Amino acid sequence: KQEVTQIPAALSVPEGENLVLNCSFTDSAIYNLQWFRQDPGKGLTSLLLIQSSQREQTSGRLNASLDKSSGRSTLYIAASQPGDSATYLCAVGLYGLSFGAGTTVTVRA
């Protein structure tokens, strides 16, 4: 059974600092890895998808890397803003995704 872990569970940084969010998984046969954002009481918004054959994906201030051999992915958010405050979840799989519990980020103005 795929286990996905996200550490830390919570993170608070001042505005402008770069964010580094970690995700680890136990089974390297992941197909895809996706990063999502969730605002309180709302659904999930897909941020980045990395296919198993890829090493990284970039979108604006976001960059996600994937190292299947070590079972890790890292989401980098450059120059954080208060609007980046949310819970960030990673998920692996193709159809029935396995999610981590998320990292709740607070960016202080």
Place this chain on the structure above:
Amino acid sequence: DTGVSQDPRHKITKRGQNVTFRCDPISEHNRLYWYRQTLGQGPEFLTYFQNEAQLEKSRLLSDRFSAERPKGSFSTLEIQRTEQGDSAMYLCASSRIPSRDRGSGANVLTFGAGSRLTVL
């Protein structure tokens, strides 16, 4: 298209009652997924459909749970004889079969806002 719609947004019910949630996916999406999320946890996969066929069910989907997608468009998730442990956010998502030029594995899910169930 306004995205994935879920109804109702909130449902409060007494233990033992039946509840039904509805999900309307993005119109051109042929895959539809149900997940359950409890406070402080990530979503847990329940089941998914490709068109009207239910292709995978998690062992979390007990006999009291049933999902349908009769015409390959909207879907319903029914919970019979609700228990307090069923209290959670029920999330629906949809996706389309990736085209070859987008890569065979690029299955990007779009989630709805969820239906929150409280069982008293």
